[in-house]
Amino acid sequence: MMPWLERPWQQLNTSFKAGRFHHAQLLAGLQGVGKLALAKGLADAILCENTSELLACGQCKSCALIAAQTHPDKLLVSSEGATIGVDEIRAIADFIYHSAQQGGNKVVIVHQAHKMTHSAANALLKTLEEPNAKRFLILTCDDVAQLPATIVSRCAKSDIAVQSEPQVRTWLMQQLGDYAEQPWINLFMSQPLKIEHWFETGQVEQINQLFHSIDTLNHAADVSQCVELLIKSPELVNEMGRFVQGRIKQALYDGADFAKITVAQQALVDFIKDHQQIPGLNLQLALLKLFTALKQALQ
Template sequence: MMYVWHEPVWQQLVQSQRQQRFHHAQLLHGLAGVGKQALAIELAQALLCEHHQQLVRCGECKSCTLFEANTHPDLLMITSQGQSISVDAIRELASFVHHSAQQGGNKVAVIVNAHKMTHSAANALLKTLEEPNVGRYLLLTCDDISQLSATILSRCAKVQVAVGDKRLASEWLVAQLPQEISYPWLADFSQQPLIVQQWYLNEQLAHIDTLYKFACDIKASHNFASAQKILSDYPDLVNILCLFIQKQLKAKLINGLALQAYNEAQNALYQFMSDNTQVLGLNQPLALSKLVNTLKSTFK
C-alpha cells in the first residue's frame, strides 16, 4: 500500500529502473510515521511480479497471488525480536539470497528498522551487500541513518521518504479521523501522519493532549499525576512529552528567557530523556518531579 505522499519517491524509483540504475540494495529512510515499511512492501511485490512493467505489478500472476496470501517463498521479511535484529536473522537472509528462487524470478528480503541490527548483525549484512547476486534485492527501512555504519550506507542506494506536500498528508489524515477530533498540537506531526493515525487507533490521542497541556503549563503542574500515569502506561510517549516541553522552551527563549536558564532547562530535559532510555528500574515519578522542579525554577 502506498500513500499519496509516496508518489514522488515512487517515480524516482521507477526512473532509476528505467535507466537501469536500480540498485540491488535500497535503503528507505525518513521519520517514523511516513510509511517506509508500506512502501518497501509495495516495492517488494512489484519486484516479485512476473509481469511488472516499470514497477507496476499485474496483480494476477501466480507470484502476485502468493504475495497477497502472504505465502510467497521468495520473500523474506526481517523485523526486530524485542529491541534488536539478531545476527541469526541476518545469517538466514544470507542463506535465503544464495538459494535459487522457487518461482524462478527475483528474490526480495525486507529488513524493517535496519537501525536495530546488532553490531554482529550489521557486520554479517555487509558480506551480503558486498556480493550481490543477479535478481536478488534487499530493501531496508530506517528511521535514522546516523545509526547505520558508513560501510552499510556506502553499499545502499539511499532513498529519503518524507511528506513533501503537507496539505496532501493533512487531507489524508482528516479523512482518517472523526470530524470532532481537533487538537492544537496535531500540526506538529503533519510530516508523520501515520503516527497520529496509530495514536487514534490505539485510543491515545486524549493522553497525548494531556501531556501537551502539562507541558504548556508545567509551572502549575496541575496534571502531574495524570501525566505520570500516562508515561507509566505508555513509556514510548516520553519522547512526545519531551518534544512538547522543548517547543515551550524555544518559545520562552524567543520571548526573553535568559540563555543560561534555557541551557539549564535543556540539560535537565536531555538528562530526563537519557535516564528513561538507559536506566533500568528508573523511579519515573522521581525523575519527572526532578525535571519539573528544574523547569519551574528556570521559568521564574
Template sequence: MYTWQQGVWQQLQDSFQLHRFHHAQLFIGLAGVGKFDLANQLASTLLCERPEGFEPCNTCKTCGLLAAGTHPDRLLINAEANSIGVDAIRSLSDFVHHSALQGGNKVVIIKDAEKMTHSAANALLKTLEEPNLNRYILLTCNDKSQLPATVLSRCGQQAVAVIDGSHAQAWLAEQHIPLHDFAWGPQFYSQPLKLVQWHQEGLLEKIETLYLFASNLKASHNFAEVQKILTEHAQLVSVFYVFINQQLKFSLQHGLAFSAYNDAQKAMHRFMLDTQQILGLNQSLGLAKLIYTLQNAIK
C-alpha cells in the first residue's frame, strides 16, 4: 500500500470492524494514484483465511492462490476494446451467486468501471440491489461523472488522492525517478504511478521537450520533433494540453487579451477532440494548425 492511501485504508478497516462495510466499494481518483492496487490489496484481505488485523497473512493457502493468480473466488473484469460489455457483467452475476470454492468470501474487481456500456451498468445494478452474504464488488473509476447515479448510490465511495505532495515526492525518490531534472515534475505528484510509468517507458525526456515547446510558444521552432512525439505517444497529448493551458493562463495574467485567450482555448478543445478521431497526416496538419493559432494568439 502506498503512503498516501493510509487514510483511506484506515477508513475501510474501521468500517469493516464496526460492521458498516459496504458490499460494493467504489474507488475514485486520477489515473496513476494506485486505485487498482488498493482494490487488489483489499481483495486479498477479504479472501485471506487468517487476516492479521486488516492485512492478508501471506502464508495461508488462499494467499498462495492469490499470489499465483489462480484463486477461484476472485474475479477481475477489465475493459476489452475500451469498454466493458454486458456479457462480462452477466458473468459477474453468475460468479457471485455460486458457492465459494474455498469456503470463504468471493470478491470481484471491476477496473475502470466508467467504461461499462449502458447495458452493462444496468446489469450490474441488479446485482448491487440484491447483495449476497460474503460477496464483495470492488470498482475503480477515474471519473465518476461517467457512471450512472443509480450505480453510484449503491456503492460505498472512497476518494483516492495524494493529499500531501511530499508523500508522493518521497516515494518517487525511493523509486529513483529523476524528477529533480524537470521543472514540470511537481505538477504530476498527484499521479505518482504515472510518473513511474513514464520513467519506465523512457518518456521523461520527451515530456521535457513538450514542456519547453509549450513554455516558449512564440519562439518554439522544433515543431517536427513535437509532432513526432505526439504521433508516436498518443497518451502524451493530454500532457501537452496541460502545458499549453498553463502557458495560456500565464499569458493571460501578463497582458494577453481575453478574446485571444478564448480563441486559443477553442483551438485546443478542437484539437483534443480531433485527436480522438484522426490519425497520421491529418493529425500532423491538425497540430500545425493548432500551433499556428496559438503562436498568433500570444504574439
C-alpha cells in the first residue's frame, strides 16, 4: 500500500471492525493520489470471506477469483472519455439487484464519479437512496464540487491526500530510482501516480521538453515547438500552466518589472479560463497570444 493511503485505510478499517462501515464510500482527492488503488483494495477486502479486517486475506476462494480477475460480484465503472453516461450507471442497478454469485457481498466502484452526466448522477442517486444489505458502492472523485450535493451527502467521505513530501520522495525513489530527480518533480508531489504514469508511458520526455521551454522562456525564445507539443498533447495544458506560474514567480524574484509581470499573470489567468470554458477554443491562437504576452514580460 502506498504509505499515504495507510491513514485513510486505518480509519475505514476501524469503522469496518466496529460494524459501522457505510454502504456508500466516497474517496475524494486530486487526480494521481491513488484513489483507484485504494478503492480496488477496499473492494477486494469487502469481497474476501475473511472479515476480521478490511483487508483481502489472499487465501480464500473470493481472493483467488479476485487474483484471476474473474470475481463475478465486483464491477468497475470508469470512462477514458470525458463523461460517464446514464446507461453505465443503470447497469449498476441491474448488477446490484441480482443475487451475489458467490453468496457474499457485491461491490461496485465508480471511478472518477465527477464525470457522470446529469442524468447519470440522477440514476446513481436512486441506487444510493435504496441501500441493500451486502451491497457496497465506492466512488472516487477528483473534485467533489463537481458532484451533486445529494450524492455527496449519502456517502461516507474520505479525503485522500499525501501527508508529507519526504514520504512521497522516498516512494518515488523506490519506484523510479534516479529518474525521480527531475527539476519539475516538486510541482507534482501531491500527485505521485501522475508522475509515475508519465514515466511508465514515456510521456516524461514531453514533460521535460515542456519544462525546459518554459524555464528558458524570454523575449527572444522560439515557442513554436512548445505550441506544437501542446497541440499534439492538449492534456498537458494544465502542466504548462503550472510551469508558467513557476517561471513568473522566478522572474518576480529576479526583479522583473512588476507591471509587466502583472500583465503576464493576467494573460495566464485569461488563457486558463478560456481553455476551461470555451468549447472548441482555437488552442494554437490562444497559446500564441499567451506566449507573446509572456515574452514581453520576461525580458
